[in-house]
Amino acid sequence: MSSAFEVRGGNRLKGDIVPQGAKNEALQIISAVLLTPEKVTISNIPDILDVNLLIELLADIGVAVNRVSRDTCEFTAANIDMAYLQSAEFKKKSGRLRGSVMIAGPLLARYGKAYIPKPGGDKIGRRRLDTHIIGFEKLGVQFVYDTDDNFFRLEAADGLKGTYMLLDEPSVTGTANIVMAAVMAKGTTTIYNAACEPYIQQLCKMLNSMGANISGVGSNLITIEGVTSLKGCSHAMLPDMIEIGSFIGLAAMTQSEITIRNAGVEHLGIIPEKFRQLGIHLELRGNDIYVPAQDSYEIQTFLDGSILTMYDHPWPGFTPDLLSIVLVVATQAKGSVMIHQKMFESRLFFVDKLIDMGAQIVLCDPHRAVVIGLGREHALRGITMSSPDIRAGVALLIAALSAEGKSTIQNIEQIDRGYQYIDERLRRLGADIKRV
Structure with missing residues (x-):
């Protein structure tokens, strides 16, 4: 009961x-640890179900997690088990958690492939993933929707390439996911009608401290010059x-x-x-x-x-x-x-x-x-x-x-x-x- x-x-x-700490920031910031093999320390993490499930999910896919205290955590994503992402267990676990879609951008940036479950979460009306998927496609990602599994398989066979895109809606999670994918894409990515919530500003600030090159932070026009790799950092959440x-x-x-x-x-x-x-x-x-x-x-x-x-x-x-x-x-x-x-x-x-x-x-x-x-x-x-x-x-x-x-x-x-x-x-x- x-x-x-x-x-x-x-x-x-x-x-x-x-x-x-801000729940809506946490899901993006914690997913971003996948962008580097180096240690990332995050503080002011809210001790809530959605965030703890995401941390557990990262541990399952091979991230070394050290919970220093209830609100501070060290993540080292040196050895990611990409095969686990195709397992039944991952599908079941990630399907329970809305935030699991946020790991797609970083995985595409670093490994050129990702898997996304059909979203769960709040019953507050339709929450589409279109903004995420269309943004990824513009960066050069092909996707297949597996109807048997209710799963999206994403792959960038020739690597991600920077481009101009105008989002159909200023989705916070969509913007975050596309930004994380684009930080290591070849060339320049420009996102217009980007969300500019403090959550996105915090994510961009964190990525820049890891060595990304993002400008226009806080506006609805974000420009990203791709870099080849990112390093570790420390980040405190709002x-x-x-x-x-x-x-x-x-x-x-x-x-x-x-x-x-x-x-x-x-x-x-x-x-x-x-x-x-x-x-x-x-x-x-x-x-x-x-x-x-x-x-x-x-x-x-x-x-x-x-x-x-x-x-x-x-x-x-x-x-x-x-x-x-x-x-x-x-x-x-x-x-x-x-x-x-x-x-x-x-x-x-x-x-x-x-x-x-x-x-x-x-x-x-x-x-x-x-x-x-x-x-x-x-x-x-x-x-x-x-x-x-x-x-x-x-x-x-x-x-x-x-x-x-x-x-x-x-x-x-x-x-x-x-x-x-x-x-x-x-x-x-x-x-x-x-x-x-």
Whole structure:
């Protein structure tokens, strides 16, 4: 039987919390160790399921892994067992993990071949691999899809060659995979409409420290001059901005005074501003974020008085991963907001649980929901619910912590995939939460 969280809401929380390393950065950075036979040391690794599975997978294919501590790891990819990548065991293991697609770029760069499972992971709508595969093809990779095995076999018989490409969408993982493949391709690769999230900036920074030649980092036009080999390096990961946003929302909803320490403030982009639009006070103090206890918060309108719309957009726009959090936080604000989830078509389906808890939400269609904030006139009621994906899971957890009575959240493996020891860390702030 899978475990659940039992939450008794209504406690005001207080104290400091330190965000974990960024999950979305980890999957790319850890895959990049395959690009060199030399030692790579990575610190601030989040101790979460998806990341630990990827580290295990690398060990299986021959990477020497030395876990110095729970958040620091040394990787040496001197002896890779390419035959293992065709085994049934690899297919089964890699099929469970979304991030396993990220090892394709580095393997193509170094060995000229790779294998990718059909993707698993969150049930938040279609997540295509087209951007990855088409980008690889432009670099000279041929691919065969094996329908019996649900597997892509990729091979660059004549080696990878640099080229110009315009991506059909600024996919973060797609951009990362293509960049990793291109660093050792012959000649110049230019990627236009590239994702420019901090995760990609961090990956490029790491690759450049290994001897790659990447320019345009932080823009949507990345240029890569191919080099013949890469060396080892040390890299520290950024704090997880999704966790940081989750904690800001949690503080507001539970009327708590919380300081988020070491928040990587300069890398948060528009996130603090979006929470301020919901009426949440927050102070940036050096590299910390201080959220004071607030009895109420009022959603701003646009300057002409019309209702605020919040939508996701590729960086430097607002990340889709925080829209679930914003939606929950808005239920207890004063005022109304339209949440428009453009990128994924089934990320809003968790609102039925919030409606059961007493929130006033109109789900317009799979992409849009209007939240009518009750200004705390009625507290949410605790209920039993299940977590459909990582981000909705934490949004529901925040709702439960602010609700009256007991809530039970099932399927919390989804939460554990993205948030390390979340129950222990919230208990330290005074939350009544236990794993059952």
